[in-house]
Amino acid sequence: MSQREPNGIESRCPIHELGVFAASGDAITVALHNLNTTSFHLSPGQMVYQSGTPAMAIYVLVHGYIKLSKTTGAGKAQIIRIVKAGELFGFDSLVAEHYNHSAITLGNARLCCIPVANLNALGEHRAEVERLVMVRCIKELQHADERLLELGAKRSAERLASFLLEWCAEATPETWTPLVLSRLEIAQLLGLTIETVSRLFAQWKRDKVVREHHQAILIEDKACLSALAQAQ
Amino acid sequence: MSQREPNGIESRCPIHELGVFAASGDAITVALHNLNTTSFHLSPGQMVYQSGTPAMAIYVLVHGYIKLSKTTGAGKAQIIRIVKAGELFGFDSLVAEHYNHSAITLGNARLCCIPVANLNALGEHRAEVERLVMVRCIKELQHADERLLELGAKRSAERLASFLLEWCAEATPETWTPLVLSRLEIAQLLGLTIETVSRLFAQWKRDKVVREHHQAILIEDKACLSALAQAQ
């Protein structure tokens, strides 16, 4: 799967600089060079892989955001996870024939493709890389546990409040955080409808809990939003 | 083999006979003996580990069922996963200080505890075992994806129908499947209330879609239930 950049040149993948493999020692860093991976750019809304398609590579997101989603028999979509820079996705390729969800870019993205076949090139370091993958996978599982709790046991306001708090987790009280998701995408992530999300935003803007400018948001009253996230 | 014995006495763990490690070769099977794990019995409703508690072991369920659950700040519980015989749980111990959910038996259970510290005893085979853990973990992640779709994008009837179909997946048209979950537990698994679950069961019994005897169920009209699971 070798997509090309607009200029047609693929660039070396900065895989060893990424969070995923940041903790690895020198030996493994060197070994990763053997993967000879390349990074490439994708435009907004492009598909990295589609659900049901043969799974042959695991990916590292270098820059941007990716949404992983699944669709119901009736055509209703659910966003499974939002992948952030430095994270791994496409684990399916390590155990299954096909991907069990689709991966689509949100905005411009740069990612690094690691064909599973290339893992053999790692030789003795393969185990170390697999260990890193295992660790990441377990963390995703923990994250999934949390999301299951959100979807199964929380109301609309609690879900959206929790989401905003997590999304803006790194923001200081005065920094705006780009909201790369549309209302539809937020709805698909939280198991709600566009209208419900829109109404909650409107309410909270009136109540001076959050502010929204172009595509960015700012939490004005974090305490209040935390309370809203905690149910009642 | 797994001998039965009263509470308190531990017996050799039949870990190498289990589904988790069934695919492993002879070398790894021998290596697993080095873990020197023991299996033990738990009564219905006993806790294996509690959310927030130090995580120091990964478990293999030898016999019975375990529910993994999480609780909301407001005290509302969500069942994350039902562990079946032969499956692994407690992955958290491999990456985190604490478990992020609780594990409780459903009925009598026999399980095998693998303290993560003991993995060092595996020596060169550690990587192979970790690979097996990684594979299982990825499969759990796929399962979690499916559950997220259920909770986020399906209605009550679809969720319950899907659950019953999966639960009775191995049943032939005439075999009864023990339903080890109470109405409350089904509700907590599907993000519904006891009453909603009860009403759906009542409806489907009237419509001759399912039958329920003591603690067992039988799907009478699988086609109909499949249709119900598919939304509309």
Place this chain on the structure above:
DNA sequence: CGCGAAGTTGAACATAGTCAATTTCCGTGG
């Protein structure tokens, strides 16, 4: 039997969904 827990059922209610009408936003072309 008789008790308590689990499950069922009904009626009222509330949360979120649906449908529809606007409005806002944003990119494109005149």
Place this chain on the structure above:
DNA sequence: CCACGGAAATTGACTATGTTCAACTTCGCG
């Protein structure tokens, strides 16, 4: 630079799905 067009978002009115509350029944077990 403005006007236009289409997509996204907002808002309102209505509806429906599922929850809540409460009464009642059934089940399992001493």
